[in-house]
Amino acid sequence: MLETADAHIQFRGVTKIYDGRKTVVQGLDLDVRRGELLTLLGPSGSGKTTCLMMLAGFEMPTSGEILIDGQSVRDLPPRKRGIGVVFQDYALFPHMSVSRNLAFPLRVRGLQAAQRADRVRRALRIVRLEGFENRPPNELSGGQRQRVAIARALVFEPSLVLMDEPLGALDRRLREEMQFEIRRIQQSLGVTVLYVTHDQQEAMAISDRVAVFNRGKIEQIAEPETLYEEPERAFVAKFIGDNNLLPGRILSAEGDICQVETSGGAVSAFLVDPNQSSGATVLAIRPERIALAPEPGTYRNEFDADVEEVAFLGDHLRLRLTVCGSSDFCVKIPNIVGHGALLRGDRVRVGWSVADCRALPDEGLLDRYTPG
Amino acid sequence: MLSSPRARAGALTLPLIAFLGVTFVAPLGTMLWRSVHEPVVADALPQTLALLEAWDGQAALPEALYQTAAGEFRQLQASRALGGVATRVNRVQGGSRSIIMRTARELHGAAPASWREAMIAAHPAWGEAAIWGAIRQAGQRYTIRHYLNALDLEQDIQGRIVAQPQDQRIYLKLLGNTLAASAAITLICLALGYPLAYLIANTKPRWSNLLLLAVLLPFWSSLLVRSMSWIIMLQKKGVVNDLLVALGLVTEDGRLIMVYNMIGTMVTMTQLLLPFLILPLYAVMRGIPPLHLRAAASLGANPRQAFLHVYWPQTLPGVAAGSLLVFILAIGYYIAPALVGGRTGQFISNLIAYHMQYSLNWGLAAALNFVLLVCVTVILVAYNRLIGIERLRFG
Structure with a gap:
């Protein structure tokens, strides 16, 4: 947890229960630093929008406390919170x-x-919409409406802006363009932005930090790179980017390296939770970190694999292999000369390092491994 | 002819156009025609009217006129057509009917030396200008006198347009009452209907369906029954008065008179017309995202500002459509005032009905109708200027 002075927003044990039975947010603790762009990322129904609405004041927490600048906002109605909000449909x-x-x-x-005129002009310049002053919203394109909504949330110079899936209604190219716009505006004004999305690429592209939500709880909160490289939860490993997840059982642990038994043999892995030295685990290996036909002895993990499927995707090839008891093991190899000879039914050798193979706590995401 | 697909598609609307022609344009046209075309007297007394044409309304009338008139009266009486003629003259000047009928009776079979003296002997009115003026006016085949009448005006014997005598000016006052009461009913409907429409549009579906059902339920019961039940509610020994007495708000002797007057008319009509305001308003409100009020709050607006600047302006098309509908229905309303309006709670339509059914002065009924039509048109044009017809939303 941060020092209070650094934290712009603090959620303290916030729980939200609808109709007395549906728990949407569960004992949530979250600190948002001043001036950062923090994204709440998660599948729909994971409680991220509810958090935003509680912060904006449209929903009341069932229990717990939300602080802005160290002050509880429990008794402040939305209009007195001075928070800019960009809504999903603008x-x-x-x-x-x-x-x-x-x-x-x-x-x-x-x-x-x-x-007023002066501030409106400035806000329109920030979102690059000069000349559109007198247009009604229904004569604007989706991207322009988006810019107007952002400008409106900024025009009264709030220090905190909430964005609830602001790019959800735009097509992919416009979405990517607007991601840069939002990032640029946020950094040039230095406002704190809390951003909600279910699109993990979007979250990675614009955020200082990302909080991954699942079932009303934060699974992990970290910089995008950390989240990708060092997931601490199987859910995060599965949700962010592509990952091969293998169920297994920890046989032994030594420091941060452990031996894991899978249905296709023993695998050496990086032990994420040093307190767990036995029991069920989930191994996470990124498809692009797997080497094909390595020099024997390069990696501690080397296995024979059967090629099930080869897909040519332009910049890379994607292989589906059967290895370590999984028939859905994905490998991505860059499109460099030499791999074109692979065909379905071939047998290849694959290998990966211990550092790229993370043994994560089992959360019941996969069928548990049962030794045969 | 029907070569292009568009023309063929357009031809599909021909039955509708024919239907509208028969059921709407034709009756309206006949009505308008009847209000200016009055052939009965002109056809019945052609010679008398020809002689009267040159008359300036003051000079003494010649013997020839008396003779011609007496002749035509007797002829009409013989063919039993005099009554209709006398009735029409009577509408221009009260009392004329009995004068004409009596004179015709007295002259039956007579052959006097001076027809003038014989007619004056039968009734002294024949010596004065008034009745001749009345016959001349009633004999105009094309006339504006129904319109003058509808506007409390008349033509004097010299043909000048003057106001009716004070005691006969009733139509303008009634028209004013009708417009004022309709405006009041519209405002009451708006005040009652707006919050209800908001509630229906914004509550949970289960409740909104129930409320909508409650609004629509009256449509499934007879208009007559609903109007009559207000008599039971509002009469002196009725439910409302009993309640007020029981609560001690009024004394036993001070029971309120709420029916057979304008109060009764307005209460009943408000209830009857409320759905016409709620439905278009509800349709418009349902299209306004509840998010807008949240957005307004997040932008710093208090509830009053949010309503005034964000919600209300967006409901205006519904408010305009609903109130226009209620107002136009109200000024033409007939049943409720007839049943619960008594003497003071009548609308202009009740008088039109009276002239259609009892006095049989269809020309005047048609003229009154047209005045009402003009009022509605003026209101529609004003609405168009203020709000724009194309922005109205009826559902």
Whole structure:
């Protein structure tokens, strides 16, 4: 946990239960640093949007406390929290022009017309929408509406902006363009942004840190790279990027290296939780970290594999192999000369290092390994 | 002719156009025609009217006129057509019917030396200008007098348009009452219906269906029954008064008179017309994302500002459509005022019905109808200017 002075937002044991029985958020602790872009990532129904709505003040936590700048916001209605919110469907007011949409938060704050016009102009410049002042929202494209929604959430200069799947309605190319836009705006203004998405690539692309949500809890919170390279939970390993997950049982552990028994033989792996020296585990190996036909003795893990499927994907080849008892073991190899000869039914040797093979706590994601 | 697909598709609407022509345009056209076309007297007294045409309304009338008139009266009486003529003259000037009928009776079989004296002997009114003026007016084949009448005006004997005598000016006042009461009913419906429509549009589906059912339920029962039940509710010994007395709000002797007057009409019509306001309003409100109010709150608006600047403007098309519907239905309303309106709670339609069914003055009924049509048109045009017809949402 952070020092209070560094934390802009703090969730302290926040739980939300709907209708007295449906738990959506469960004892959540979360610190958001000032000026960072933190993404809440998770499948739908994992409680990330509920967290955002509780922070905005539209939902009340069933128990626990939310602090902004160290102050509890329990008794503050949404309008007094001073938080900019970008909603999933933008929620632009259709009967107002772009500039009147932007002026709305300033008008309700009693700003003078001249000041309003000045701020609206500045906000439109930030989102690069000069010249669209008098357009009604329904004459804008999806991307332009998105920019207006962002400008409206920024125009009253909040120090915190919440974005709830803001790019969900856009097509892929526009989404990628807007990801950079949002990142650029956030960094140039230095605002704290809490961003909700279920798209892990989007989360990786724009975030300072990502909190992976699952069933109302945070599985792991870390920088995108750490999350990818060093998942601490099987759920994270599965959700972020592609991963080969193998169920197994820890035979022995020595320091941070352990021997794991799988249905296809013993595998040496990196032990993520040093307190776990036996019992069920899940091995996670990235498809691009697997070497094909390595020099014998290069890796501690080397196995014979049967090629089940070869898919040519342009920049890389994807193989599906049967190895270590899994018939769904995926290997990605860059499209470099020499691999074109692989065919279905071939037998190849594969290998991977101990560092690239993480033994994660078993969370019941896979069928548990039972020794034959 | 029907070569292009568009023309052939258009031809499919011909039955509808024919139907509208028969059921809407034709009756409306006949009505308008009847309000300006009055051939009965003109056909019955052609010679008398020809002689009256040159008359300035003041000079003494010649013997020839009396003779011609007496002749035509007797002829009409013989063919039993005089009554209809006399009735029409009577509409221009009260009392004329009995004068004409009596004179015709007295002249039956007579052959006097002076027809003038004989007619004056039968009734002294024949010596005065008024009745001749009335006959001349009633004899106009194309006339604006029904419209003048509908606007509390008349033509004097010189043909000038003047106001009716004070005690006969009833239509403009009634039209004013009708418009004012309709406006009041529309506002009450809006005040009652807006929150209800909001509730239906924003509550859980189970509740909104139930509430919608409650709004629609009255449509499935007879208009007559609903109007009559208000008599039971509102009458002096009725449910509402009993309740007020039981609560001690009014004394036994001070029971309120709420039916057979304008209060009764307005209460009943508000209840009857409320669904017409709620339904279009509900349809519009359902299209407004609840997220907008959240967005407004997140932008710093208090509930009043959020409603005033974000919600209300978006409901305007529904408000306009609903209130227009209620207002236009209200000014043409007939059954409720007839049943619970008593003497003071009548609308202009009740008078139109009276002229259609009892006084049989269809020309005046048609003219009153047309005045009402003009009122509605003016309101529609004003609405169009203010809000724009194309923005109205009826559902």
